[in-house]
Amino acid sequence: xxxxxxxxxxxxxxxxxxxxxxxxxxxxxxxxxxxxxxxxxxxxxxxxxxxxxxxxxxxxxxxxxxxxxxxxxxxxxxxxxxxxxxxxxxxxxxxxxxxxxxxxxxxxxxxxxxxx
Amino acid sequence: xxxxxxxxxxxxxxxxxxxxxxxxxxxxxxxxxxxxxxxxxxxxxxxxxxxxxxxxxxxxxxxxxxxxxxxxxxxxxxxxxxxxxxxxxxxxxxxxxxxxxxxxxxxxxxxxxxxxxxxxxxxxxxxxxxxxxxxxxxxxxxxxxxxxxxxxxxxxxxxxxxxxxxxxxxxxxxxxxxxxxxxxxxxxxxxxxxxxxxxxxxxxxxxxxxxxxxxxxxxxxxxxxxxxxxxxxxxxxxxxxxxxxxxxxxxxxxxxxxxxxxxxxxxxxxxxxx
Numbered sequence: 558x559x560x561x562x563x564x565x566x567x568x569x570x571x572x573x574x575x576x577x578x579x580x581x582x583x584x585x586x587x588x589x590x591x592x593x594x595x596x597x598x599x600x601x602x603x604x605x606x607x608x609x610x611x612x613x614x615x616x617x618x619x620x621x622x623x624x625x626x627x628x629x630x631x632x633x634x635x636x637x638x639x640x641x642x643x644x645x646x647x648x649x650x651x652x653x654x655x656x657x658x659x660x661x662x663x664x665x666x667x668x669x670x671x672x673x
Numbered sequence: 674x675x676x677x678x679x680x681x682x683x684x685x686x687x688x689x690x691x692x693x694x695x696x697x698x699x700x701x702x703x704x705x706x707x708x709x710x711x712x713x714x715x716x717x718x719x720x721x722x723x724x725x726x727x728x729x730x731x732x733x734x735x736x737x738x739x740x741x742x743x744x745x746x747x748x749x750x751x752x753x754x755x756x757x758x759x760x761x762x763x764x765x766x767x768x769x770x771x772x773x774x775x776x777x778x779x780x781x782x783x784x785x786x787x788x789x790x791x792x793x794x795x796x797x798x799x800x801x802x803x804x805x806x807x808x809x810x811x812x813x814x815x816x817x818x819x820x821x822x823x824x825x826x827x828x829x830x831x832x833x834x835x836x837x838x839x840x841x842x843x844x845x846x847x848x849x850x851x852x853x854x855x856x857x858x859x860x861x862x863x864x865x866x867x868x869x870x871x872x873x874x875x876x877x878x879x880x881x882x883x884x885x886x887x888x889x890x891x892x893x894x895x896x897x898x899x900x901x902x903x904x905x906x907x908x909x910x911x912x913x914x915x916x917x918x919x920x921x922x923x924x925x926x927x928x929x930x931x932x933x934x935x936x937x938x939x940x941x942x943x944x945x946x947x
Contacts, residue, residue: 590709591716598735606737611709612749615702619753633715 574656575603576613576622580649583623583641590614590637614639622648676724683726684714687733694743698750706746710736782928802841802939807834828913828940831866831906833947838867838902841881842919844934845895853924855887859902860916860936866943868903875899887924906947913940 575597582588582596593614594607604610617623622645627635641649688707695703717732736742805811840860846852854874861867872885874896881899890896900919918933 589716591713594713606735606741607713608710608736608742609745611706611713612742612745615706615746616749616752632719634712636712637709 571603576617577649577652577656578603579610579613579617579639580622580641580645581653583639584646584649587638587640589628589639593639617645621645676726679726680718680723680729683729683733684718687714687736687739691739691742694739695746698743698746702746702750706742710742802937803839804829804832805837805839806832807836828942830942831904831944833906833944835906836904838900838904838941840900840902840916840919840936842898842900842934842936843895844890844898844921846890846892849892850925851889851891853887854890854896854921855924855929856922857885857898857900858920858922859900860919861902861904861914862920864914866905866907868905870900870902873899873901904941906944908945908947909943913942915940 578597578600579593582593588596590611594604594610597604597610598607614623618625618639621642623639624642625637625639628638630636688711691710692703692707695706698706713736714732718729721728721732803811838861842857844854857872859867859870859872861870873881873883874885874888875881875883875898881897885898888896915938916936917938918935921932921934923930923932
């Protein structure tokens, strides 16, 4: 049981899912770090500190789920782009299937609880 | 101090605090992370007015406190170290196992090469050789040979002209696995007096009348092989040759092997005149 308020609850839910959210973002196209953090920040509650996304990107790269390349930018210095690898795609697929099942099950239970 | 200067001081202070908080992190990882945060701030500032201090503060606040970011990086490094030490332990464990497997394979191969002798003569089936003289007369060895001393091998005198020696050999696969017989060599290989042998075999234990080619010899089975070796009389000083075995080439699981199969021994005494 998670005790200690909404912040802790959110932190735990975030921990288990945010890496897959990054993989899902990259599946729709390569992105540089700032883009990834901003897109995650826009989604409510997914990222509280944008800087913490970078260590996570490093972890994903270390385990081979993403790789990086540099690309020149017309707006400033070159940017480090992240792209999903085939291992990353293989890791994402079962998560999506499990997540949908899990979400539906929780929704179903919560609806039953609140309808009384 | 202008707001622009203040902005720069804020950013530098943020980055230097972050660098100090990350003193435990290896230099390359630390600098890579700081460079990414710096790029992030640069990207964020690009959309802000240079004088807009409040927005810059908000940008840094959204990034997170330096101590929070440092903690995240340190935790990531610990995790990486744990994974690497685990991989190291696995490698340490696997190395002797692999070495053992290699050693076992080497010894097994050596064992095959030096000890595995599936072929052996079938003693009860061995027959004495015979000879066909140049006039076509076939004479069994017992009628053609003599020996000066009892228990010595029979001695044949080399007849004049071209005659043919017939040697029958029965080979047996003493093991349980089928092996392939790939060749049989004349016991007179290399002697100028003897020509190329005609080699026949009899599949399924029959009389050898099929020209030799590779065949499979089942476990605990024997096969008859005959060699007809032409012999040309050449005048020599009267030395002798004593064939005692033939060389049989085998193949088992793709590994070639050669084994000697004994035959009934006899001496041939070269003629002084032909």
